[in-house]
Amino acid sequence: MSAIVFDGISKRFVIHHERPRSLQALLRHLFRPRGWREQFWALRDVSFAVAPGEALGIIGANGSGKSTLLKLATRLLAPTAGRVVVDGRVAALLELGAGFHPELTGRDNIYLNASILGIPRRRVDACFGDIVAFAGLERFVDTPVKRYSSGMQARLGFAVAVHVDPDILLLVEVLAVGDLQFQERCRERIHALLAAGRTVLLVSHDLAAVGEFCTRVLWLHEGRVRALGAPEAVISAYRRFQRGAPADEALGAEEPPGEAPEHGRxxxxxxxxxxxxxxxxxxxxxxxxxxxxxxxxxxxxxxxxxxxxxxxxxxxxxxxxxxxxxxxxxxxxxxxxxxxxxxxxxxxxxxxxxxxxxxxxxxxxxxxxxxxxxxxxxxxxxxxxxAADGAERYGLVALQGRWESAGRGVPAVPPRASAG
Ligand SMILES: Nc1ncnc2c1ncn2[C@@H]1O[C@H](COP(=O)(O)OP(=O)(O)OP(=O)(O)O)[C@@H](O)[C@H]1O
Ligand SMILES: [Mg+2]
Structure with missing residues (x-):
């Protein structure tokens, strides 16, 4: 059984270019006078499965398709090709302020957010105090969210997402926002959710955080899966790529000389x-x-x-x-x-x-x-x-055989060993 399956997923966006505004632009776009469209593949043939209780890290350069992948998992977006299967209730923290209404207060937004996640009002009543306390926003619950700082918005989003007890939690850069104390609380909470068998997908450029939480890591490169596997292996390959190795060579390459040369692949x-x-x-x-x-x-x-x-x-x-x-x-x-x-x-x-x-x-x-x-x-x-005292010295292995004398014509004294 898998919590999430991506089966041959591709996602194409159509980019609408504006009508030319200047004469120069008009001349350049003479043959596309009504504005023009361009197709762009944000994801190409992406397949993977995440087991319940697993924490999958998703890493890759800006624009490699990480957010697109999570939006497909929440069904905010539909794939152009392929099949997404999600088994369980999903809570997502994709972008700052996503799911919040700026004119509504923190209090109203908590209920709004929870209702989007399909949480009944009385369940929110039961954990409302915990959410506000976790976010540390007691003084601001009746302030419109548009007056919150970006850190406060992030705290509220994370607090709601982890308190509604999701089966699957999708997180983008959660540890990058908030002060150190809040980050520590987020860490503990994520560890607790994982220990309770919840599934987490974590998108982050913070490779240390990915290494800390994730049981496997997926590296996206230009919309394709470049690597999927053990965190240490995928992260070190991605680091080599960031240092300038071509993406296809970074994978499975030896560490550069001088840097942990004793380490293999x-x-x-x-x-x-x-x-x-x-x-x-x-x-x-x-x-x-x-x-x-x-x-x-x-x-x-x-x-x-x-x-x-x-x-x-x-x-x-x-x-x-x-x-x-x-x-x-x-x-x-x-x-x-x-x-x-x-x-x-x-x-x-x-x-x-x-x-x-x-x-x-x-x-x-x-x-x-x-x-x-x-x-x-x-x-x-x-x-x-x-060497052990008196042990063999020549070659690689001690055969631990035995010398014997046997048969006719054998010298009474064994020949002097002439190895070498
Ligand atoms: N709605 C959209 N319309 C057109 N193009 C889009 C849309 N959403 C994303 N893209 C494009 O798809 C590509 C992947 O974007 P995505 O946001 O998934 O990248 P990312 O890996 O999350 O990057 P980052 O590390 O910067 O967050 C980008 O080139 C982006 O411009
Ligand atoms: Mg993104």
């Missing part, structure tokens, strides 16, 4: 996210230094934004570009029937067979077919292996 659709990947020594302490023949345990903490059937968790170890190993829960016969919420998995190696050197670890979780990545951290975790 991350991708996946995000239904299950690896929220922490740690390498532990024999005492269970996180470290990046190990010893040949000593224990190493990989701890994977994950969070599933919905129930996921038969996921496959795996790790891989690399020396440079060469993959040395790649165990996963399916090949090792540790089948997981279903995961939901948060959890931890351990992969324990009793005696590390790696010889001294530098290695990197990847961790990933895939669907049952192992074709679809939910979250893949590619070569993100570097570690070193030091």
């Amino acid at each position: 991350r991708w996946g659709s995000g239904e299950i996210q690896l929220v922490a990947v740690e390498l532990l020594d024999g005492q269970g302490r996180p470290t990046q230094r190990f010893t040949t023949g000593a224990p190493l345990t990989v701890r994977l903490r994950y969070r599933a934004t919905r129930r996921v059937r038969k996921p496959v968790f795996g790790i891989a170890i690399y020396a440079g570009g060469l993959q040395l190993a790649g165990p996963n829960t399916r090949v090792d016969g540790y089948a997981l029937d279903e995961v939901s919420g948060e959890g931890t998995l351990l992969y324990a190696i009793d005696a590390l067979p790696l010889l001294p050197g530098a290695y990197t670890l990847s961790a990933a979780v895939y669907d049952a077919t192992e074709l679809h990545p939910y979250d893949h951290h590619h070569q993100c975790y570097p570690f070193r292996v030091a």
Whole structure:
């Protein structure tokens, strides 16, 4: 079940250009004398689904289609093509003052706003005091909204939206307005709504806020979905784009040299996210230094934004570009029937067979077919292996084989080892 589904959504606007006013303009528009129209695609073939309880962040440059997308979710706009399905009651805070009548007082606007959201008057009566107190507008409830400052309007809008107990909350830049204290109250409220299983769509240029609240992030670029997945991955790709990388190269590109060079790439659709990947020594302490023949345990903490059937968790170890190993829960016969919420998995190696050197670890979780990545951290975790006393030194792995003498003609004394 999904709270919101966008299925192949496109939205076209028709822009009406004015009649030419000057002689120059008239000459320029000689062949379009009655004013002219231009078509503009604000969204192109946008598809995604948001599960109940999920917080989806929507990021992208000015004019990339974020507000248009939310207006389609509220049905203020109809799509030109495709299908929007919304399951639940929606409250939206799209633009400053949207849904308010400037001549009416704060009090009347609260009732007006709630009635637009389909909330019966007695329910508003019950939470009216809370709304006003949350907004901190006790002294101004009987003042017309046109006399409110922009911050006061934003407070009132947010207070109404979160108090009418919506199933789905659509928010644009809520944390950008209001003073610090109000922002803190908004934060707490959004966290509380998410904890109560409500669905939130948050449009913001504040990438830190998007990273704080969202379980997945959608990046719109010129009306198309550029990326959809785990917040860290999409936000870092968008940051690369903002620093000047072309949009299609920013995605999945390596971090620029000098900036966290040890970090690899991350991708996946995000239904299950690896929220922490740690390498532990024999005492269970996180470290990046190990010893040949000593224990190493990989701890994977994950969070599933919905129930996921038969996921496959795996790790891989690399020396440079060469993959040395790649165990996963399916090949090792540790089948997981279903995961939901948060959890931890351990992969324990009793005696590390790696010889001294530098290695990197990847961790990933895939669907049952192992074709679809939910979250893949590619070569993100570097570690070193030091020599143990008397251990092998040549190559990458300790084979832990055995030498024996056998058969006729065997020298009484084993030949001196001549490896190298
Ligand atoms: N009613 C409209 N008529 C014509 N064009 C429109 C209309 N609404 C939006 N657009 C155009 O659609 C594009 C997407 O606009 P939208 O408001 O969705 O962008 P946005 O991603 O929210 O940008 P911002 O970050 O500036 O808020 C813009 O080019 C805008 O000019
Ligand atoms: Mg906008």
